[in-house]
Amino acid sequence: xxxxxxxxxxxxxxxxxxxxxxxxxxxxxxxxxxxxxxxxxxxxxxxxxxxxxxxxxxxxxxxxxxxxxxxxxxxxxxxxxxxxxxxxxxxxxxxxxxxxxxxxxxxxxxxxxxxxxxxxxxxxxxxxxxxxxxxxxxxxxxxxxxxxxxxxxxxxxxxxxxxxxxxxxxxxxxxxxxxxxxxxxxxxxxxxxxxxxxxxxxxxxxxxxxxxxxxxxxxxxxxxxxxxxxxxxxxxxxxxxxxxxxxxxxxxxxxxxxxxxxxxxxxxxxxxxxxxxxxxxxxxxxxxxxxxxxxxxxxxxxxxxxxxxxxxxxxxxxxxxxxxxxxxxxxxxxxxxxxxxxxxxxxxxxxxxxxxxxxxxxxxxxxxxxxxxxxxxxxxxxxxxxxxxxxxxxxxxxxxxxxxxxxxxxxxxxxxxxxxxxxxxxxxxxxxxxxxxxxxxxxxxxxxxxxxxxxxxxxxxxx
Numbered sequence: 146x147x148x149x150x151x152x153x154x155x156x157x158x159x160x161x162x163x164x165x166x167x168x169x170x171x172x173x174x175x176x177x178x179x180x181x182x183x184x185x186x187x188x189x190x191x192x193x194x195x196x197x198x199x200x201x202x203x204x205x206x207x208x209x210x211x212x213x214x215x216x217x218x219x220x221x222x223x224x225x226x227x228x229x230x231x232x233x234x235x236x237x238x239x240x241x242x243x244x245x246x247x248x249x250x251x252x253x254x255x256x257x258x259x260x261x262x263x264x265x266x267x268x269x270x271x272x273x274x275x276x277x278x279x280x281x282x283x284x285x286x287x288x289x290x291x292x293x294x295x296x297x298x299x300x301x302x303x304x305x306x307x308x309x310x311x312x313x314x315x316x317x318x319x320x321x322x323x324x325x326x327x328x329x330x331x332x333x334x335x336x337x338x339x340x341x342x343x344x345x346x347x348x349x350x351x352x353x354x355x356x357x358x359x360x361x362x363x364x365x366x367x368x369x370x371x372x373x374x375x376x377x378x379x380x381x382x383x384x385x386x387x388x389x390x391x392x393x394x395x396x397x398x399x400x401x402x403x404x405x406x407x408x409x410x411x412x413x414x415x416x417x418x419x420x421x422x423x424x425x426x427x428x429x430x431x432x433x434x435x436x437x438x439x440x441x442x443x444x445x446x447x448x449x450x451x452x453x454x455x456x457x458x459x460x461x462x463x464x465x466x467x468x469x470x471x472x473x474x475x476x477x478x479x480x481x482x483x484x485x486x487x488x489x490x491x492x493x494x495x496x497x498x499x500x501x502x503x504x505x506x507x508x509x510x511x512x513x514x515x516x517x518x519x520x521x522x523x524x525x526x527x528x529x530x531x532x533x534x535x536x537x538x539x540x541x542x543x544x545x546x547x548x549x550x551x552x553x554x555x556x557x558x559x560x561x562x563x564x565x566x567x568x569x570x571x572x573x574x575x576x577x578x579x580x581x582x583x584x585x586x587x588x589x590x591x592x593x594x595x596x597x598x599x600x601x602x603x604x605x606x607x608x
Contacts, residue, residue: 217437218445222260224490230254231452238459244466251459252486258453259289260490265446271435287313287517288450289487292457294526298535300461306526307541308479311549313518316484318352318556319577321492322511326559327570329499329507338565340504345560348512351397352553355519358386359549362540383538384531387524394520474588481581488514504565512556544587548580 219228234250236242290313297306329338362379435442460483468475485492491510498506523539530537541549555576559569 312480317515323573325499330567
């Protein structure tokens with residue numbers, strides 16, 4: 146009996162000691178639940194949880210995240226009032242509405258899409274790094290112009306393609322930059338607006354190189370008119386020049402993002418912040434970190450690029466019908482209206498930065514976009530046309546090339562001092578108005594047969 150009692154007391158002591166240890170580990174000694182624990186349920190042993198279904202809180206969290214993405218991507222721009230034009234344009238095309246209505250609605254719907262594609266590209270650039278981000282901006286920064294150009298190539302409307310690309314360069318250099326300098330100068334009358342000349346000099350050099358590549362096919366074609374192989378010579382000269390233009394542009398990206406990053410960059414010279422000022426809650430967003438995940442940004446980028454492709458096809462296919470209905474020349478619509486819509490977001494962002502006396506960003510937006518069009522989009526279109534068997538060259542005819550040369554030289558003179566005032570903006574805006582007036586009265590017939598053959602319909606018919 147004595148030994149059995151002693152054994153029972155020892156067992157009780159071991160059990161009570163084990164309970165004390167478990168309570169100390171689980172924190173029961175500090176006023177928590179005093180229920181007895183078993184060693185198998187102690188906190189230091191792994192527990193197997195039963196599979197559970199997503200509760201109402203998790204479902205509502207997913208819905209909140211989805212709605213947050215929609216609010217950020219769809220309604221996060223001040224151009225969201227134009228988004229209803231997108232389904233209206235598709236509806237009008239499917240149900241056979243008048244083609245000028247399809248053109249107008251598609252043109253309006255491209256404006257918010259262009260701004261959102263630029264925003265999503267910048268978000269992806271936060272995850273991919275500066276080098277890949279620079280290439281993405283080069284590809285998607287002017288996605289509207291590039292997609293319209295590709296559809297114009299597919300439909301063999303070379304005149305629409307050339308005018309839209311030329312108009313994008315003129316719009317960025319004269320209208321976007323001019324209105325920014327004008328508004329910034331008027332608001333900041335009591336202070337001198339200055340900017341870093343290094344960025345303007347590099348972009349001006351590239352634009353002058355692009356101008357040379359446009360001038361040589363024009364002069365070369367006029368100098369060898371007696372030869373039968375004139376068209377082939379101009380065509381091969383344009384293709385060779387396009388390859389060299391792409392080499393120069395990628396060298397510019399390497400110069401800007403690698404070797405001379407500190408020389409070009411300043412704390413105010415990041416054009417990627419442009420779309421941030423078009424957001425509704427701009428004060429809540431940081432310009433140095435992503436506000437949307439990589440895969441969400443990639444999904445929305447693909448979706449909006451596909452939507453932009455649909456609207457661009459509508460625009461290219463109905464531009465002649467709109468021209469005939471409104472009695473407006475096709476070259477004026479391609480040169481003036483299309484670029485204004487495509488550059489609406491950049492235009493607004495550039496003006497906002499100029500009002501805040503941040504001209505470095507305004508210059509980065511206007512000059513950077515013009516350089517992308519001239520040195521990247523134009524040669525890409527020439528090479529893509531080469532692969533499609535379409536004889537597109539860099540000869541934009543005499544009037545168009547003269548306007549381009551005058552614009553680049555005028556912009557270079559305007560920015561050479563490193564400072565700005567509103568009279569410079571007045572001169573640039575009036576120059577754009579004069580060019581727009583010229584092409585409003587410069588009507589050319591659009592012969593689809595000659596356009597499909599890839600002839601220089603613009604220059605030959607205008608002459």
